[in-house]
Amino acid sequence: MCVAIPGKVVEIRDNKAIIDFSGNQVEAYIGLVNVKVGDYALVHAGCVIQTMKQTEAEEIAELMGGLAE
Amino acid sequence: MCVAIPGKVVEIRDNKAIIDFSGNQVEAYIGLVNVKVGDYALVHAGCVIQTMKQTEAEEIAELMGGLAE
Amino acid sequence: MEIKEIIEYLQNYQGPVIRLMEVCGSHTAAISKFGIRDLLSDRIELISGPGCPVCVTPSAYVDRLIELAKEPNTCVATFGDLLRVPGSSKSLSESKADGANAQMVYSPMDILKLAKDNPMTNYVFAAVGFETTAPLYALLIEEAMKQNLSNIRILTALKSMPNVIAYLLRNEAQIDGFLAPGHVCAITGADYFGKLAEEFHIPFAVSGFGDEELVVAIYGLVRMIEQKETGVKNFYPSVVESGGNAVALDKLNTYFEPCTVAWRGMGEIEGSGFCLRKEYAQFDAGSIGLKEDKKKNHACRCGEILMGKAKPTDCPLFARVCNPSNPQGACMVSYEGSCFTAFQTKA
Amino acid sequence: MEIKEIIEYLQNYQGPVIRLMEVCGSHTAAISKFGIRDLLSDRIELISGPGCPVCVTPSAYVDRLIELAKEPNTCVATFGDLLRVPGSSKSLSESKADGANAQMVYSPMDILKLAKDNPMTNYVFAAVGFETTAPLYALLIEEAMKQNLSNIRILTALKSMPNVIAYLLRNEAQIDGFLAPGHVCAITGADYFGKLAEEFHIPFAVSGFGDEELVVAIYGLVRMIEQKETGVKNFYPSVVESGGNAVALDKLNTYFEPCTVAWRGMGEIEGSGFCLRKEYAQFDAGSIGLKEDKKKNHACRCGEILMGKAKPTDCPLFARVCNPSNPQGACMVSYEGSCFTAFQTKA
Amino acid sequence: MEKIIMEHGSGGRATGELIRTIFEDAFSNPVLSQMEDAAVIPGGAQIAMTTDSFVVTPLEFPGGDIGRLCVCGTVNDLLMRGATPKYMTCGFILEEGAEVALLKRLVQSMAQTAREAGVMVVAGDTKVIEGNGGIYINTTGVGIVPTDVDIKAANAKVGDKILVSGTMGDHHATILSSRMNIQNKIVSDNAPLNEMVLQLLEQGIKVHVLRDVTRGGLGTVLKELAQSSHCEFEVEQDLIPVSATVKDFCGLLGLDPLYMGNEGKLVAIVDPEDEAKALEIIRLARYGKDAVTIGTVTAEHPTGNVLLKTHIGGRRSIDILQGEGLPRIC
Amino acid sequence: MEKIIMEHGSGGRATGELIRTIFEDAFSNPVLSQMEDAAVIPGGAQIAMTTDSFVVTPLEFPGGDIGRLCVCGTVNDLLMRGATPKYMTCGFILEEGAEVALLKRLVQSMAQTAREAGVMVVAGDTKVIEGNGGIYINTTGVGIVPTDVDIKAANAKVGDKILVSGTMGDHHATILSSRMNIQNKIVSDNAPLNEMVLQLLEQGIKVHVLRDVTRGGLGTVLKELAQSSHCEFEVEQDLIPVSATVKDFCGLLGLDPLYMGNEGKLVAIVDPEDEAKALEIIRLARYGKDAVTIGTVTAEHPTGNVLLKTHIGGRRSIDILQGEGLPRIC
Numbered sequence A, B: 001m002c003v004a005i006p007g008k009v010v011e012i013r014d015n016k017a018i019i020d021f022s023g024n025q026v027e028a029y030i031g032l033v034n035v036k037v038g039d040y041a042l043v044h045a046g047c048v049i050q051t052m053k054q055t056e057a058e059e060i061a062e063l064m065g066g067l068a069e
Numbered sequence C, D: 001m002e003i004k005e006i007i008e009y010l011q012n013y014q015g016p017v018i019r020l021m022e023v024c025g026s027h028t029a030a031i032s033k034f035g036i037r038d039l040l041s042d043r044i045e046l047i048s049g050p051g052c053p054v055c056v057t058p059s060a061y062v063d064r065l066i067e068l069a070k071e072p073n074t075c076v077a078t079f080g081d082l083l084r085v086p087g088s089s090k091s092l093s094e095s096k097a098d099g100a101n102a103q104m105v106y107s108p109m110d111i112l113k114l115a116k117d118n119p120m121t122n123y124v125f126a127a128v129g130f131e132t133t134a135p136l137y138a139l140l141i142e143e144a145m146k147q148n149l150s151n152i153r154i155l156t157a158l159k160s161m162p163n164v165i166a167y168l169l170r171n172e173a174q175i176d177g178f179l180a181p182g183h184v185c186a187i188t189g190a191d192y193f194g195k196l197a198e199e200f201h202i203p204f205a206v207s208g209f210g211d212e213e214l215v216v217a218i219y220g221l222v223r224m225i226e227q228k229e230t231g232v233k234n235f236y237p238s239v240v241e242s243g244g245n246a247v248a249l250d251k252l253n254t255y256f257e258p259c260t261v262a263w264r265g266m267g268e269i270e271g272s273g274f275c276l277r278k279e280y281a282q283f284d285a286g287s288i289g290l291k292e293d294k295k296k297n298h299a300c301r302c303g304e305i306l307m308g309k310a311k312p313t314d315c316p317l318f319a320r321v322c323n324p325s326n327p328q329g330a331c332m333v334s335y336e337g338s339c340f341t342a343f344q345t346k347a
Numbered sequence E, F: 001m002e003k004i005i006m007e008h009g010s011g012g013r014a015t016g017e018l019i020r021t022i023f024e025d026a027f028s029n030p031v032l033s034q035m036e037d038a039a040v041i042p043g044g045a046q047i048a049m050t051t052d053s054f055v056v057t058p059l060e061f062p063g064g065d066i067g068r069l070c071v072c073g074t075v076n077d078l079l080m081r082g083a084t085p086k087y088m089t090c091g092f093i094l095e096e097g098a099e100v101a102l103l104k105r106l107v108q109s110m111a112q113t114a115r116e117a118g119v120m121v122v123a124g125d126t127k128v129i130e131g132n133g134g135i136y137i138n139t140t141g142v143g144i145v146p147t148d149v150d151i152k153a154a155n156a157k158v159g160d161k162i163l164v165s166g167t168m169g170d171h172h173a174t175i176l177s178s179r180m181n182i183q184n185k186i187v188s189d190n191a192p193l194n195e196m197v198l199q200l201l202e203q204g205i206k207v208h209v210l211r212d213v214t215r216g217g218l219g220t221v222l223k224e225l226a227q228s229s230h231c232e233f234e235v236e237q238d239l240i241p242v243s244a245t246v247k248d249f250c251g252l253l254g255l256d257p258l259y260m261g262n263e264g265k266l267v268a269i270v271d272p273e274d275e276a277k278a279l280e281i282i283r284l285a286r287y288g289k290d291a292v293t294i295g296t297v298t299a300e301h302p303t304g305n306v307l308l309k310t311h312i313g314g315r316r317s318i319d320i321l322q323g324e325g326l327p328r329i330c
Ligand code: SF4
Pocket: C297, C299, C300, C301, C302, C305, C312, C315, C316, C317, C318, C319, C322, C323, C327, C328, C329, C330, C331, C332, C339
């Protein structure tokens, strides 16, 4: 299973980041993605696999527009 | 502690003997003494250390005789 | 369009029957958990595909893990689910009772510390997963080399999405559209499925894992089908970029190469997996040739279910001999397996 | 003479105070268990000597055992009692809680099978004992060589009787006669103590371990003292022959040689122990130089007690700080220790 | 005496010393200090009896420890039958190497929780096994049940309201956080629920069913109750209280809060007339401030069914916990 | 399901399956099969309660097994207070890898012994821990005590006779024989002593003290009773029944039969008037044929003392077991 929710990067230590999920802090390797403090990141099995953009709403709206009857 | 009671040799298997103590059978190495089935043997920590002669009564009597007042 | 309107649309859909396949196990689990089937018209069917990494692992792989775990001074580290997958006779978890040394970890990276702290123990990580997880093993090996740890190896059963989908479509799976796995696309980019969409004239919708995200993507697929559109639409743009994650892809390609691997119940599929490149063979715990796939129970229909040709309830063993405490096939093991989720939420 | 008459004699004895020492721990335990003190006139005192192999082991030896037991892949095998003897800070038994691997066995020979079945584990036997037990270790090494077992060693704290008795007598122990240990004599022959008897003009009575055997031997000693006889009398002729056990003595001399060893509370005594000969040094787990004897508690009077200069009840710690659950000295540990037996049977 | 050694299980002097220095003080009462083979105590016409063993790691965790836990577990099981908890026995199985100082803390925590819950520890036992310092505790409880009280799983009736006394999953999430090394502020909810239960009974609430939500979680409990009562329950996901941190914690490990255990929460199924009053009573009682209604007993059902209405409006049946409830990671 | 795995302790489906296939059948009774949090059962004005955990290896031994043992231990402790054993709970802690077939045998043995002893198993619990197939069982018992019965350790009086119900050391020697690999025909005496105890009470014997001779052996029991009663006991070694095989077994390992445990023998301290009748009752009862008088309560004594007259006529004080009771070999 892949984590469906993004966490916030609160600290970076060497090759790992501390990532907060509503008060749960986990350590994740950052060798696969460039992250910085403040980013929202997707963590999969102890590694960050992607950062999250905040653009969903518009893009989806646009897509949906194209699909509407 | 050393076993104070002798057991009876009931079987010999290679370098070990089976020795019976009132129904308790233990295996003991016989590398320190020549024993044969039927002997009474003293066992110490899994090894026969001596066989037992049946002559105690007379010898002790003799000894005691010498000590009597 | 409001989510309420979308749901209403899906609920009231009266067109020809539409069969959608989610190829990602996390999608399968989320669809169950959110009760999404209940929101769809009877004419929209959701079918679970071969996207649960645990469910598609052949028995020979599990048998090999057990063999390794029983070797002296060897510890097999793995994700939780895999412990319970039956091999040809037992699971890793059951074999622990026979002296197999297996340990559940949260992350493949956890074995770096274990291996460092216990230099006399050989750690083997059970490296299962798809494009999402494969780069993690690349990172693991990279770190193991950096830290000079010689007591780490992996046993791979890494799978790749496109060729198994092509296999399904070539083998008469009746599917009208695919929910494409959001996290695979996070690594590979959304276009990863473009060639398939084109070749088979079929639509793909990339979806996230939230309830609304899934509903939106399903709606998107239904609309694309109705409008006879093919191609890939990305309904998960916050995470999935067109190019994917270049760093991760680069690491994946550095350590691994495509290869032919066996899928539980389906046999070998060309180019459907990843294997360690020869240069890194010393990290391999014997992954090559683990193709045998002895069914624990011959009546198990996992293979067909993974291909969308049968539903769990079509299997004569379902909820009778086969249940999560006594799984006959891998689909009943993983929390993401079709049979498991069907069992868990059966009315 | 009937046993009843003998007991009567001993009970009614009114002559000068007689102090008899039993130098064998098994005698000490048997005397307690049979309540033999209760059968003697107040003018016949029984004193426990340094004959409990566990009680005379210096703390450095126990510390070394603990060190070995904590080494990876090393198991210390031992007789039960030794597990509880305090070293300079802890016992082997307490150290198990800290990860020391120690196992109680019935016989030194038991480790042959253990070593064979677990070739990756190094077995160290805690080889304590007197002339009775030393030949067993010779047999063990002989068998280990025959069976080609390279994972067996011993840590020796082997003691020999004559020189420690001479040491006592030279250091003003007030003793009028010795109960000589029957099983030592079974190996060495009764004459083993002849030279001592002669040199110090003191009688020895070789005794078995039964209640009547002990009473008879004590009577024998009392009579010899009254009659001012010295020499060695053998009250255990069924087991003890004059030449002893030639096979055992031969093996003892093949593998071991006399050496100077340390006795708990008494220090080093020349020629009072046995060590492996150089030819068999590979079987030694580091026995040389284990002389340090740190008291766990400075008030402990074990040393004097072992020499017959003090009684357990003379020790300020006895039955207060020091008891079998929390022994301060080795004499409180072994079931054969003077302090233990005094504690166990105290009114 | 720093660590437990085999001798502490001998039944002889060392066992006695352990009992005197650790247990006697903490639990001191006239019955226990007789040190008899069995405690003799006043009884009652109808008694309740329950047993549980506790094998949790870590032994101490945020918000509690195995000592508090093993009292709460047993006291709560008695309460769930409408019994007033009275007596408790405890059986310790200690692994060689267990820290004596830790044991002392745990026993003191037990004693304090027993006082809070009004139970007297009347008998105990200690055994030592080989191992690596683990501590396992069995507690068995006896309570007195008034003859007119009849609370059991089979008693749910159509129309009844289904209440929970607070947020789900806190204990389980606490334990897993420690094990998986995830930092958060979640604390265990381990608590004895005497006050809320005895108040419900005293104030005459028509309580049909009580069940504490432990191993297996709310999902398992609801399904079992539905099975016993031959009813269908309908509960609403959005009404089930779960703290934001526990929710995301579950998300992280792929766990479902529905299957996460508590150690101080209960489900009460009450007559619909009494719903409001019952909620008020529970909310006023210690450990009950977040009590809410989560659903209704909607119908009879031959084999028992639980329907969950999800946030997005879907409906699914929920079953008892399958598998081990292990974190899913991949 | 051949071996126990962690999942059997989940509290979910696998635990349920284990309970159904192993426990339910064996213990079947209406109370247990309700599967409630706590069993609700008829009580009595005065109840007795006791607990013990059982950690014996091997799990099966000549003459018995841990299943029979754990019932006898708890039933006997209740009887020693003059209680009629009524209810029992059992808490299983299973190590991963435990053989299910073995568990089944043990549970069936428990059930059979419970039937023999007239106790009903009313609640149970199962937990699984990591390990190597070990099985640990806690049993807790409740019995009903008539209000006029007052049997306890403090009640020995000067002049009372000290009886034992049979040969000493059989159980302990059985277990050690297995562990030390010594072949013999010794079998454990594990047995529930209901018949002899309830007959003594029914027939109006003035029983002052009862104590089953378990861990620590007769020496420990006598010393503890002397301490509680502030009396001096005098017992005669030659009167203490020990079988020839057990005697030599002890000799071999340097053990004293006085400190060897049993699991189906008791010490009874009775009014001297009733000595003969008490002996007769015990001898006629199951498991009591070798009952004998071994001594007398001779005097008051501030701290309690036990004098043993040895075979050869010596006298010594005996104390509770020191150390672990390990075999002495050298
Ligand atoms: S129900 Fe079980 S046996 Fe049937 S297909 Fe699914 S996993 Fe296989």
